[in-house]
Amino acid sequence: MALENMKDILEKLPNQFIRIHRSYIIPKDKIKVIDGNQILMKSGNALPIGETYKKLVSEWLV
16 A cells, blocks of 8 residues: 555656556557557556546556
């Protein structure tokens, strides 16, 4: 269990990380494909993109 909230953790991480969901912060260089409302990681995991973070993820793609 973390003693800090996700926002504070993200602020301490370098810019190579992006928050895609209220439960997920991921390294940008580990993203394989963005497919609709999910991100496929190079590891094979599929993670959801939260409604709140869709705009942020799409802006990062540009």
